[in-house]
Amino acid sequence: MSQQTVVQLVFGVMAALSLGGAMGVVMARTVFVSALWLILSFVGVAGLYITLGAGFLAVIQVLVYVGAISVLILFAIMLTEDVMGDEHPNNGQVGLAIILLTPLIFLLGKWGFTANWPVKAAAILPRSGLSVDAATAAALPGALKTGDAFLVPDSVAYLGRVLMTEHFLAFEVVSVVLLVALVGAIVIARD
């Protein structure tokens, strides 16, 4: 039972959580309960990020999706008059869905298991994840030299550095996008 096996087991559990949550979303008869299943699915995705060694992405996933987007969805349900508590019966398209989706799932599964995935050494990072010595840095793709220390790609500081230098234009565009979203939201919600 190596560490790898355990990580794979956890990966399986998390994948099951997110897929089960997604199933719950379409199977639930109440919109509110559907939203709750969706939140479970978000949590599962965060777990997947953790098993992939992307801790920062995982906490951001929980913060933004579970902590913020879910609130938006729940509030949207709360201000919609008719759908809040209604029980919506399944509309009899389950058979059709199964027929259409089975080949797709089969194809995706076949491709997923046979494809040659590039596996990076960065999957298992040093403990605090902030700086490593030269030997470790040589084994990690994209490790950055600052002074005497090396930053590993996963570290938040590395992300900030890259965001501020190489991708600064994208970073500024994000703020414009957020502004447009805010203005649009207010205009739509008030009219």
Place this chain on the structure above:
Amino acid sequence: MVDNWGFIAVLTLVAFTVPLIGLALSWLLRPHRPGPIKQTTYECGLETIGDSWVQFKVQYYLYALIFVLFDVETVFLYPWAVAFLGLPLFALVEMVIFLGILAIGLIYAWRKGALEWV
């Protein structure tokens, strides 16, 4: 990294057992005598009128929208803040522009009355 998250996985399991142990203990100890009057919805001694799942006002939704946008903004602040003291002044200028554009959004929401709780 893996070690730290492994511990958190175990802690998560333990955290879920705490309320379950409480519920199980209580289930063993407590009386169970339900009745139709006991199980009515609590409402100041009066009968509930209409369904409790009422429609809420749009103000909540507006607040949630503004919240989501600012939440995403803070996500960009963390990497910047952590890397900041080793970066050139350009990083500060970038962040001033970033925050400035979002501050315009906040002022817009303020002016349009989206922050009023009525």
Place this chain on the structure above:
Amino acid sequence: MMMELMPVWLQAGAGNPLREFLLENILTGLSEAWRPLVADLLTWSLTCALIMGIVQVTMLYCTLLERKFVGRIQDRIGPNRVGYWGLLQPFADMVKMLTKEDITPAVAHRSVYNLGAILVVPPAIMVFAILPLSLGLVASDLSVGFLYFISVASVVIVPIFMAGWGSRNKFALIGAMRAVAQTVSYEIPQVLSVVGVLLLAGSLSTGDIILAQGTVGSGAQASQGFPGGWFILTQPIAFVIYLMATTAEVERTPFDIPEAESEIIAGYHTEYAGIKFGLFQLSQYFMTIASAALGSVLFLGGWMSPFPGGLLQTLGPLNLGFFWMGAKTLLLILGFMWLRGTWPRLRSDQLMGFAWKVLVPLSLANLLITALLGWLLHGWWNASGAQGLGRSAVVVVAFLAANGLLLFGAMLGFGRLRAKGGRPDIRFEATGVGSSVEGAA
């Protein structure tokens, strides 16, 4: 010298003495493939047990302390019948909650209703993973520690919403809506106020944040930390914003609108009885303790001794970090209780307006000033090679002056806004429950 005294019993993974002991002496019979895993699981479980024990006992006695303390503030004695000085009162409360009949409303959505009560506890326990007890005594020093805390704490709103909706009670639903709206509104200033600290510390990890505060005052082993000492000295406005936002996050008076008993009975847990009600209380107390501990980590130097030169940081071979950490946390908890005993409850519109119109702009301005000043001072001490107490004094004075100016400017600005009528409209809404009637749009 201090690093030698560093106990690492709680640390996850290799290097933990308990884990090494288990590997070498107890688990010798197991196969090579299983030994590390079993050793890890055992150490983690023991660490969990230790954390749970500390947190549970603290929580139980916080309830007693709160009743005593608020009692004294209100000129009462507080509980004093069960055990000497009421010391057994928490246990009496526990037994009472366990033996109370569980009443579920007939119309409730049973699964959502019950799950809400169960799910409200785990996030409040999980946040303790990154809180250090002392130097090296941190269960999981994640590189994203602070962010982990904030995101896990933000999950609590989901079970709260489930409770409010699942009860199918108007008061419960209104309470849940208020709770969620309030929590999300105050999350922004809470986070923005801390970004300044993260910027000066240069890390999100709780261990690094504490070490960064160690160049003056105590410890003195972090040579490349921030030279301003505890962050309360350089970020006083952020500290106050953090305290206010945290009080709102954990829904304590004066921000307890979601549970305003004179308006909406008990908010989202109106319909819960017995142990399920107890679970909500448990979660709230856990969050209060965790937030106070995080506050002492971020602003009060965590486990560091408050005396200059690290006096009383160690007593013989013993590192007193856990004592200082506990004392600072307790101090902040007492602050929360003091607020509860003194302040009246705010109104919904005042509360929301305060978060978005006062705290968010103020914390944004504070962040910009911190960044600019931090950058200037960093450049200065790199260029001049300034060191030691002189450098620290300059940094602290500069930050205090900037904070003073910011406060002055903010008061001037908000004063002018008020004069122009820009403050929230304070008409009394005579329709239904307070000012946040939800029925009509």
